Amino acid sequence: MRPLKLTVFLLLPFLIKSRPAYCQPAIAITLTEKNAPLQKVLDDIHEKTGYTYAGFGDWPSVSRPVSFSVTNASIDEVLSLCFRDQPLIYEVNTVDRTISIRVRPKEDREVHGWVFDENREPMARVSIHVVGEGDAMSGDNGEFKVWVHYAGVHLVFSMVGYERKEVALPEPGRDLQVELASHVGTLEVVTVHTGYQDQRKLNTTGSFDVVDNDLLNRHVAPNILDHIDGVTSGVLFNKNIASGVNQSTISVRGRSTIFGNPNPLIILDNFPYNGDINNINPADVENITVLKDAAAAAIWGAFAGNGVIVITTKKAKAGQGQRISFTTSQTGSQKVNLYYPQVLSSSDYIDIEQYLFRQGWYDGYFTSPLYPALTPAVEIFGQRSRGMITADDSARQINALKKIDTRKDVDRYFYRRGLNSRYSLSFSGGNEKDQYYLSAGYDRNLTFLTHDDYDRVTLLGNNSYTLVPKKLELSTNLIFAGSTTYLNNSGNYGINYPYAKLADAQRNPLPVAYGLRLPYVDTAGGGKLLDWHYRPLDELRNANNVVHLNDYRINLGLRYCIRKGLEARAYYQYSKTDSNFVQYFSLKTYRARNLINSFAQDSAGIFNFPVPRGGILNENLSAISGNNVRLLLSYNDSLFRNGWLSLMTGSEVRDIEGTGRVNWLYGYNPELGSSIPVDYLHSYPNYTNDQPMQLPYQDTRTGSAERYISYYANGSYLYRGRYMLSASVRRDESNLFGVNANQKGVPLWSVGGAWELSKEQFYRWSSMPFLRLRVTNGYNGNIDRNVSAYTTAVINGGLNPYNNINASIVNPANPSLRWERVQIFNAGIDFATKENRLSGTIEYFIKSGIDLIGESPLDPTTGFSTFTGNTANMINHGLDMTLQGNINIGSVRWNAVLLFSFARDRVTRYLAKQGTVRDYMSVGTINPLKGRPLYSIFALPWKGLSAQTGDPQGLFQGKMSTDYANILGSDILSNMIYKGAANPTLFGSWRNTFYRKQWELSFNVIYKFGYVFRRSSIFYYNVFIQASPGHPDYERRWQTAGDEKRTNVPSLVLSTDPNRDDFYRNSEALIERGDNVRLQDLQLGYTLGRPTHPNLPVQAIKFYLYANNIGILWKANHAGIDPDYVQTLSPPKTLAVGVKIDY
């Protein structure tokens, strides 16, 4: 708790800042004037408010007519409208309610100056309005001259597509330089954060996607990355993750690595984030920038091959005044639908068991000295066959079992409706010199699994101080997150038959067949052993597994302006994550009881227990600490006429060190914290099977270090505001490869160019006032921490039986090992139509992964059956498109955003030839095939079922065949059919938002097309060996001749050859199209604010409802399968209610 206190202490001074007091009786004026003389208007105001006016000089004659319309406006607002265009000066006295008017002093002079856009490009034909006097226009090189007659007037610069700007007159003799900011939709004013610098999007050549605060807040979820699901183009959230094939849940523009790290780099503010993403409170996040191409991500060099996601936390803005904001939301979820995964009914399952029993399958089990667990039905069949019960009894008991569905009990005891509560409070404020942002958040999540709870506290403090005005600025950023996670419900309760009864009518836990046979555990040890039954419900209730996580991050930043345009910056971050996973297995848990019993030594009825009869404590502690230092120099200034140069260079050092410690304590007493020593060295025969065993020994320490040194430079040159060139270079060195330090580095670079066509003189397309083309090319890198150039070994934990330390080789020598490189070519068009009705971006990219780490099967004669090295290349090309439309229909504003992404990858080089057809279909391994996507679905030709036997039939050597071993073992790859990519190749979303007065309604439709998946069916062998609960396709199986005409489900045969099932599993018959469209979410918001409700006690208050996981609108498959959740339970629908209050 100490660091927490420290944080509060450090932040305290900023909380005490007083709020500027202002107090004014509210006057609400509603008034409409059209070309009215000023005097008439002032009379009207007098009538409504009682304010009188008096003037000096001939003010009525120089005054100009006035037009405006206001509702509920203040006196200040109305008067500023009246005098906006007047060569007059006015003063208001709110005490005696008078307005005094004077004519501005005469001051005839010519004002001379230039007008630029934000790129320092001179702007021609900008209209310049001299208040009360007349209009002018800038010339070709942005130069202008206007004559002014009165002192103190303003010049108003305006141009289509740019923010209007009012500028005071310069001192006599000085020229004026005016910069206009463009406002062609969000596209133009967007700032991108690369983690190194903030840039106007228009000042870059790269591919960026920015999710602003409004869009982030649309979603309600504790994990910040979920907030960008479905709202960023080119970013795919993979829901259907297959295990063992190195898939990432998030992919930016498809895939360009095979065995390397597939995850995008996450940056929190300035530095890579190595903590748990769940520790970031979404309420503290201002925006997220996704860096997609080489130019955008090149600054992250060897870490950027998979794209970069930059999370920027909230910071106070200079001079904004103190703000307090409070947000809360309550998200309720439905119960999970346990009946969604299709499994065999209890009745069918027992029928199969009966069939197996009759075939003699279980004969060995009944006499086995190992007493393997047998399901209740098999026990009954066994009792019947040994004449222990009558046929009637057997039938009655079996029928009773057939009526049980375990899922009913599981649903009742293991699942619940989830509730996620979130609270967040923030303070921000500051003046021109110092700013602060402080926030505290509390989350409580009762997940849909009972006994699994989650608590999180987050604190954030951002401060910036001006030490020397305009010279030196210090910023600090402190982040703390602490969470407690209870993992007491694994959801996998270890029951592999569908008719287990978990509790009796009084909710008392019941034992199930698990591990050892029930008749054995009923009597084993004659009462001298601990209860040896396994009761899933007891396991749930007595589980005690908790993870405590503390995460601290301290950032310091220093900016020093050396001279105009040249700036030095230094950043430092210290981070520490402590994770403490403690599992306590009390004597009530099966794990403790089973271990104690297994080691029990029975010498003639005297029992000795080498494992003490007490609880077992398993502690798994880990800590990761990081030190990051970065120094950089940046230079921004005009270079040559009409040119603007930006340069940045620097270097950084990163050191991330981890320590881990795992230990077990036996005979643990949680009251006293005491434990009992045990003998790890002696071998004891297992109570059941006499196998000598040593007590499980766990007491290990681990350490890890990731170190990097990086150097980088990037720069851009903008000429005439429309031509831009950019380039970057970066070199990274690390300690990971075990190669000599001078070979550790990898240089990566990018170049890019952009052309704002619409700024050309010849450009005449008036309905498309903004059009920009850009192209980049370059290299990013990627890293695989698991490979080394040297033969590397690990020292194995524990000693060999002769008490010597021993080692295993994990990696054969690979002298030619290099970092993976990803070349990215990107070409894009940004455009906007008049008044921003339709704007968007279309980008085409090619990502080529070069020297990818490939794990290829190797002739095991070498000593390794796989080889890991830079053996592969792949290419990935596609299109990202964002289209945004704004339409006003009456008082409703409709904003529609269409995201469309196409990404198709193809392995272009893969040295190793795979063994057989089977390898390409095996689950849990990556087997790329040259010319096909990395994750491809292949299938075997399907020739229906045999009319005689109901056996599935395929093709071998061109002929119909049931020789499954040879079909699967064939190395002729043309024997298999490519069915499609396993991941969506065409995806995106269509988000619609409707605004009407204070209401806001939005919904997001997500679509995924162009992929296939392999569905499940009945695979008998897996049911026989109790590895699978089966599949209801069993009901449609082939049973008699003729069935082959109506079904593809093979007949039930007692075959121990898994090849028959494997053939069916991998056949065309089970391939489905994955294409689907879903209504992901719906949001409804209502905002009350001061402008509309002046009596509101707070600045603004927003209420919102958010429904998520609403459902599938359309899917291509007819098998009732949600392609996002083929293997897993689909997430329940959730509904969030929230309120955000700004003070």
Added chain:
Amino acid sequence: MSQLLKSINLLWLIPALWMLGIACHKQDFLNKKPSTTLVVPTTLSDFQALMDNVKVFGLVPTLGEASADNYFVSYPAWLILPTREHNAYIWAKDIYGGQGEQQDWNVPYQQVYYANVVLEGIKKMKLAPDSVAQWKAIEGAALFCRAFAFYNLAQLFAPIYDSTTASTDLGIPIRTSSLVDTLSARSSVQVTYDQILNDLHNAEAFLPTDLPGKVLNRPTEVTAQALLARVYLSMRNYTKARLCADSVLQVYSTLMDYSDLAVTTPVPINMLNPETLYQASFLGGPNTVAYFSSISANYPTTWIDTGLIKSYDSNDLRRITFYRSRPSDTTSLRFGYTGMAYPFGGLAVDELFLIRAEGAAKAGDALAAINDINILLRSRWKPGTFTDYTVASVGNVLELVRTERRKELAFRGLRWTDLRRLNKEGANITLTRVLVDSAQNTKRYTLAPNNLNYTLPIPPDVISLNGAIQQNPRNQ
């Protein structure tokens, strides 16, 4: 404030110092090990740690025993045997069902790889004079282990050694380099055995002369001689086999007296027993995933060959030490010299007595042969019940030796080689399997002497990944 501004000018120094700092400390900074448990093996203790990995070296292949005639299974039990055991049981043409990653091939070649890493690493080392004893022991152990692996592979995947055809018969791939990017073709049987003998003779020169002690995974000179005896016997070079066995027994000939064993306890023989020279278990021992499950002492439905069981005299303690009676008059295996459920595959003194006896019998030295058998059986029978054989009482000495060899060395991974060897000498042993299904249909499989199927097929992944490796021809 001007003070501050002045000090700020010094900020220029920071980048300069920074770059200097990086330049000076870069080497140290980047040489930090990524993980504390990771080593690039370069020292003698690293190499010793590799050789001490009994999860790699302490294992022998099992397909030979699975194909041999020491056991049988019932039909339902056969049905649920893993594919390779299921097929090996009936000597099918293909036994892997298309599945690669066969441990019978991969594990010995992993041993070869480890040995090659150690041998190459030691060559690169600068050796201090005080570590000579250690490097010699490690180098000798690596040579011994490589030879043991090659020998075990040759028993399964190459035909039995026959001096008349050895130079043309296909042997196994011989790998003497740790480079994984070069593949090897098959050598001839002659080259295979030359390599094995060469490695063993070299090992003999390097290994310490200590007698076997309590560290039974580290070979000594006698261990290498013991393996040489086994290799020469398999080559039917009885003279050299006898010589090698004799040179071991001259210095170490301890036999356990079975009457001293606590046969009623679950583990009658400890893994550190004095008879064992080199400890190794069948693949699938406690150190790897269950592999040859059907031969494990815990397997409920694998029975010992009835003829073998009946061949033990009622006073022969090997009957109750090696086997456990089961319901319905069947017998299964107990824990052997490994002290575990998985059978012993290493080297022990009893085998050397039998090799020396066989060598003697072949040389016509009946007295010496019978003497060795008597020494062995005295330690195996109940005290006082064994009457020594004499030259007069024994009709065929060679037959006696071979019968005792089978009884003593059942489930030691030697029977398959013996079958191949003896059939080569005209023993004419035909193996038969009988399977009766639930409908009482009987299926009978036989393996004729010297059948091609005595040489097992090479795993399919080896064949498809290495074009230079030729598959063994198989019948049926």
